[in-house]
Amino acid sequence: MSERPLIVQSDLTLLLDVHCPDSDSARSEISPFCELIRSPEHLHTFQLSSISLWNACSAGLDARSITGTLEKWSRFDIPETVTYFINDNCSRYGIISFLPLDGSFFTISFSNDRYRRQVLALKAVQNLIASQDDEIRVPMQHRGDLKVILTDNGFPVDDCIPLVKGLPLDISLRESESFSVRDYQKDSVKAFLGDGRPGLGYGVIVLPCGSGKTITGLAAMSEIKTSTLILAPNVAALHQWKRELLTKTTISEDDIGEYSADRKDIRKVTLCTYSMLVYRNTTDDEYHNFNAIASYPWGFVIYDEVHMLPAPVFRLSASLQSVYRLGLTATLIREDGREKEVFSLVGPKRYDVPWAELERQGFIATAYCHEIRISLSEDAELDYALAPRSRKIVIAAKNKSKLPVIEYLLERHQGQQILIIGQYIDQLEEIQKRFSFPLITGSMSNRRREELYQDFRDGRIQVLIVSKVANYAIDLPDASVAIQVSGTFGSRQEEAQRLGRILRPKSVDSHFYTLVTRHTSEEDFSLNRQKFLIEQGYKYEIVSWD
Amino acid sequence: MNALETHLMTLEANEFLDTASLYLGPVSMPYNKHSLISSLVSFFSQPLVKENLISSITDEESRILSLVSCFQPVRQERLEALYTGAHAKSFTRCVRNLLKRTLLLFDEDHCLNLNSSLDYSAVLNAEVFSQSRKSEKRNVRLKETLKAFASVVNTEHMGASTHSQKRTVRAHQDAFVLLSPEETETLFSSFISACLSCGAMYIEAESVLIDKDRMLSFFSMSVNEIKAVLLAGGKADEQAMHLVALASELRAEEAIRFYRAVYEDADEDKEIYERLIKLDFIMSDDEECSQSDIIIQDDLSIRSTGTSPDSIIFLFSTVALVDRMLTYTISKESVKAAFDCKLSLDEIFSAIGECSGTMRTQLEDWRDQYDRICLYDCICLVTDERNARLIENLPLLQIHIIRKIGQNAFLFRKSTQAQWRRILVYSGFDMLGKTECEKEEESVEENNDETHSTVTSAFLLSQLPEHRQERSLQWKEKLEKAVNEKAGEENRQAYLDLLSSGCLLSPSQIVPGRIFPVARSASGFDYSQKLALIRQAVKDSCSLYEITYASGKVTGTIEELKKGSDDYILTLLTQEGKSIEFSVGLIFRIRQILS
Secondary structure, three states, X not given: OOOOOEEEOOOOEEEEEOOOOOHHHHHHHHHHHOEEEEOOOOEEEEEOXXXXXXXXXXXXXXXXXXXXXXXXXXXXXXXXXXXXXXXXXXXXXXXXXXXXXXXXXXXXXXXXXXXXXXXXXXXXXXXXXOEEOOOEEEEHHHHHHHHHHHHHOOOOEEEOOOOOOOOEOOOOEOOOOOOOOOHHHHHHHHHHHOOOOOOOOEEEEEOXXXXXXXXXXXXXXXXXXXXXXXXXXXXXXXXXXXXXXXXXXXXXXXXXXXXXXXXXXXXXXXXXXXXXXXXXXXXXXXXXXXXXXXXXXXXXXXXXXXXXXXXXXXHHHHHHOOOEEEEEEOOOOOOOOOHHHHHHHOOOEEEEOXXXXXXXXXXXXXXXXXXXXXXXXXXXXXXXXXXXXXXHHHHHHOOOOHHHHHHHHHHHOOOOEEEEEOOOHHXXXXXXXXXOOOEEOOOOOHHHHHHHHHHHHHOOOOEEEEOHHHHOOOOOOOEEEEEEOOOOOOOHHHHHHHHHOOOOOOOOOEEEEEEEEOOOHHHHHHHHHOHHHHHOOOOEEEEEXX | OOHHHHHHHHOOHHHHHHHHHHHHOOOOOOOOHHHHHHHHHHHHOOHHHHHHHHHOOOHHHHHHHHHHHHHOOEOHHHHHOOOOOHHHHXXXXXHHHHHHOOOEEEOOOOOEEEOOOOOOOOOOOOHHHHHHXXXXXXXXXXXXHHHHHHHHHHHHOOEOOHHHHHHHHXXXXXXXXXXXXXXXXXXXXXXXXXXXXXXXXXXXXXXXXEOHHHHHHHHOOOHHHHHHHHHHOOOOOHHHHHHHHHHOOEOHHHHHHHHHHHOOXXXXXXXXXXXXXXXXHXXXXXXXXXXXXXXXXXXXXXXXXXXXXXXXHHHHOEEEEEOOOEEEEOOHHHHHHHXXXXXXXXXXXXXXXXXXXXXXXXXXXXXXXXXXXXOOOEEEEEOOHHHHHHHHHXXXXXXXXXXXXXXXXXXXXXXXXXXXXXXXXXXXXXXXXXXXXXXXXXXXXOOOOOOOOOOOOOOOHHHOOOOOOOOOOHHHHHHHHHXXXXXXXXXXXXXXXXXXXXXXXXXXXXXXXXXXXOOOEEOOOOHHHHHHHHHHXXXXXOOEEEEEEOOEEEEEEEEXXXXXXXXXXXXXXXXOOOEEXXXXXXXOEEEEEOO
């Protein structure tokens, strides 16, 4: 095969042959203007899109340099459609700019009359504009919404409004022998902040589970040094952030506030869950919590597990458009396809690294994935055959024949820290009854949950049964085996997050077992669930139990 | 008898004598035709004559010869139809001259052919088609695109209706980036239609299914044969092949015009022309499939820059993208479709080559699931225990039994019912009853496997170079020198006329004192003689005339004589196709050029 590593396709995807000697160089040169979407064993796929090109333009690239890079690495001629797409999209950037007016308003500047007419003709835009004579005035709180509308209509915005700095925050990292920021974490922060000019300072960093996203957030905080709101999916995650802040930065406990059901503390660094942020008593009520939090002079918002951003937060986050904002996640996939909204409201993806790459460098544990296929128990066969489609997956998932498999795996990995993860509480309770391990569910109090997590960390408990509350953002560094007994339909994100529970670096390799009832819809869903991880380079070993 | 002899034999007596005297000198009467033919053949086989023949070909003549080379053997009137108006007269005159010079020959059917003893490669070119050439050649990867279509049909269990076809192709439109949506739909529809016609696809239970062997046979054809099959709606016949050859270089409308002009059976099938116009976008594609390494990944994707003609990848996976790189995806549905096509697991593994254990296990698992239930379209024979033992032990029956499904029940092949019935009757089951069935079986016509034809490929226009090679005029200078040296004053002009018309090929033709027919001419000052000659010349479309005036001379055919306000005006059409008008009253000499 030719030595050039890149194949540019007419559907705007780029295939990178990782076996070519120059593939790493090519990757680093194309990453600024396209997104990595899958990275299996031989050909990694990148996607060119309008948004990726506009982001590249906002970082200073132009059509010529982008096309030049492609021509440099491409194995074949660049299709005309691709060249046209790049030129067309890049030419649009810079025509529309947001410029500051005063603290409450900004203006839209057009360098092209035709665009001006087209944009101002949009009803949705007219609804957001305060006045429009010689100078268009737009209230600052509509900045995010307006950007979304313009982007959706093919008009990229060069946002030249400097980000608002909140209250100053004295914070530095406490690097030592046992803790230092890794190169890829530094690179990600650099990609996020750039040189500080308008157009940067907002976006999403995608790093594999267990690779230290929290540290990345802390590193960004230590650069920006301003009042920070940290949003996370659950209280356990908030406590994990607090622990990290106290152990790895110079910030004091007095500067950290928690806004939760138990406490309503707003301080220079405040931790809050998504659900708390958008909570209201009735649908007609105001978002009191949000109003209270949003009124504080924030300079930086961190969205932990940003892929979980619930719908109301999308709308409310629009009003937090003037500040630095960082989304952190391992899996920017939503089965509802709303990742575009994450880009529009939080910011574009600024940094991404293949999981396999970090595994190779030893920053995440080497994990082996196994799918164990088990026949449906005889007594459930007829029920399965007669059940409606939506019920079939439940019957298959709760297959009693999985119990002996669990027993076998527990024996095989005796002495190691094991998580048993499942979707259905009654199934998990049955496992608990059979093996007498502690079970953590959503109905358990936060305090009791934290106690059990700590016992697990300290090794006092070796096996923990967890429901989907433990899918995200809990730090269990020594878990090296995860046995997934059931999952949420075909959720790729859940599969990746569950694998993430055992990816923190440790002395032993990690094993992820997923138990699937063969020849049922669970097998089909399982194939979809595994897609993301396979695309990240993980291989599933399929084993037949019977 | 060789082609030249055949040609000479077909000439009328006067023409033959003219030819003989032109090249051999005066012919004495009575003459022996066979002897003269033999002498003429010798004359034309001289290397110098052959060389001069080729060198004498003008640009216009080379275009005509190029046309003939594409379509020979071809009737003169068919080619004439491609020329209109004044150009048609010029064409006729040129062909007459080329025949006289044996650059063109008539065969037994009075069709035009090139003289196969001459080497025309320096003079043939595609300029005759230059106005009609396709300005843009597209490579749509036709074969790979059609394989991709087949993969979609195989996986989707597409219905037979047009609506279902449209829905199916639209759902996969994103995979076909080399075509517009309209082109994809058009090509898809033509492909399905052709495959149904030739048996590569068939309809069963209202779904379109693939016959694996016929489909592979379809893709074993060359790209041009496949285009012909698409054009002809299922068969690659000669007509379709010729149209494909023309359309590979010419715009569809021009290709049809040329074809209808040249071929006698052209008017019979108008549907083929409509299809050609619709499918014009694939006609310049000439990429044959070439295999490259296949890249298989655990995300069940298969990628390659090209597949071999016998590749079966499209039978067990579904297209994701046809571009410089082909991308297919393996899925449960596509593998099931492969098994339905009677593709075995071993064949799939063989096509994939090296793959991970995970993929191997997954495919084996799907096969296992597929084999859980077996459906047979056959006849179930149920009997008692005693007769079951008998049936099990009759040797001649065994090849007709698919399997035993119970203690006393067997599945027998439907297709060989007549044979095993005879065996059973012969073995003592003479009260063997009629097969019970729900409805009458319909007799299934065997599809004639006429996917292939034995038609030889038509001449491809792309074999003609774009431009004529430049030739030296040395041959002319040498012969002109010979004329000046050998010919007398009285017939020097006549020899020079023969030289300019290409009929003087060898110094041996220059015979002093030779008598030539008198060429008509009129001097510049004799108005009435000029007018009379011009009137005759207008009716004579085959002769060339030379007009000499004060500042020069010009040669061409006299097209028209009309009355102006003060004088008669003659219109001369030059050999370059330019029209020039002269007032007859002007001082110029006009003379007929001998040819």
